[in-house]
Amino acid sequence: MGEPPRLVATDIDGTLLADDRRLSPRTAGVLARITAGGTPVVLVTGRPIRWLQLVYDQLDAPLPAICANGAVVYDPIADEVLRADPLAPELLAEVARRLRAEVPGVSFAVEIVDSRQMRHEAHYPLRWDADADAIRAVESPEELLAAPAVKLLVRAGEQDPDVFVRVVAGALEGLAEATHSSYSGLIEISAAGVTKAAGLAWFAARLGIDERDVLAFGDMPNDVPMLTWAGRAVAVANAHPAVREIADEVTAANTEDGVAAYLEKVFGLD
Template sequence: MIASDLDGTLLRNDGTLSPRTLRALRTAESAGAEVVLVTARPPRFVDRLAEAAGLVGTAVCSNGALVYDIGTRTVVSSRALPLATARRVATALAAAVPEIGFALETGSHVLYEPAYRLRLSEDIDAELPVPSLADLWLTDLPVTKLLAWSDRLDADALLAAAEEGAGGEVQLTHSGGRGLLEISASGVTKAGTLSMLCAGRGIDATEVIAFGDMPNDLTVLDWAGTGYAMGNAHPSVLAAIRTHTLSNEEDGVAHVIERLFGGTA
């Protein structure tokens, strides 16, 4: 199995999948490897990528909260963040970080309160404002992630503040977004969900080749038989993972696949 993150890893900086990387993925699949996307992104983003590149198969989305069948556009399994837990964590973070804003990711939409001013142009159709922070907790939609955003702290500093104030109750990580913290239910990680997926397929960790660039990828890169940190990876990832490849702009994933499975640039 090849397990790859998307942003900053499989995709170039403009969000596209290069022809070389797409050819490499096809080569690996022809050789019998399954390609699984393992991403912080929700299914709706995977759908857009799949339409553009003709991808099928399985994706682990929302940092492990969802397993998604790309071909049928079906959530196969999910691990939701309890709304009461999200509210308690948000309360603790708000006390520690002034002017922090919050949003709830549901997989299909992002509900956000006024202090959450982060906007993603590619996600504009999925963003739903609510009048106040209190209204955020009235949703009856299942929550895959609590998003916390600050324009004062970078993601690493925000993560440190959250670990001190609320680290024991949830899974905290980030994927490099400016001042953006991603909060999942306790125990939900990319690696945990991928390992369950592999167990169901009879695939051992030693048979998995993984690629990633951000702290939320570390669990997968540690768990897989071979984990590759991208050349453009976060410093903590480059320090923790011994095996590196080229950057995403240099088609680092394709570079490894071509060496392992054949194929040319």
């Protein structure tokens, strides 16, 4: 990629944001200058739509987002979901059946209504999200799995996520995608073929942009498909070893404005 990219795609948490979930003025400024110059920027995240406002509040203008690990493509200006690839209720039921048989003490939550709402089993631990209007415990397993879900969330007590994701992926081989984006033991499941790469490929095609002209940034295993697909893949210095292994380059850490520093160099910004 000798020329500047035609599309910039970046993960949010651990990549664009610092560890306190703040976006630095430097990074916000660089993104604003790039988009003003005509190069689109898209956020590609495991976050649900309802978690995007924290980021949008720190940007000069909201950016389009590929949410729920590629299952939802969102236009914040129109507040419109452009594309959604949920797990159907029958598929959710089979995934849950396999995991209940394979994993002792497993508990589930689902992202529904294009990730604007979440439903969870009573014993599922809520570690970050407690919005009473959008989040609710269900009374039965059947209720949990009754609606299409853009993401199924899986926990089973304290787990090494790299080990746990292999267990879950093995149980669901050929049925669904399993990945993780944190070190807390949370596994995230999407429909087969639904990844950050798939969502980004759809978005890029909509703009008439080839993958060779896409620059992508990431830090965790759920970013690997996107980084493998993009023409240039850049890991932040704090990235998971699986991401550093496949990245074309490594920039500074998220706490040191690594994405902004790399973009300043690529676009010749002072």
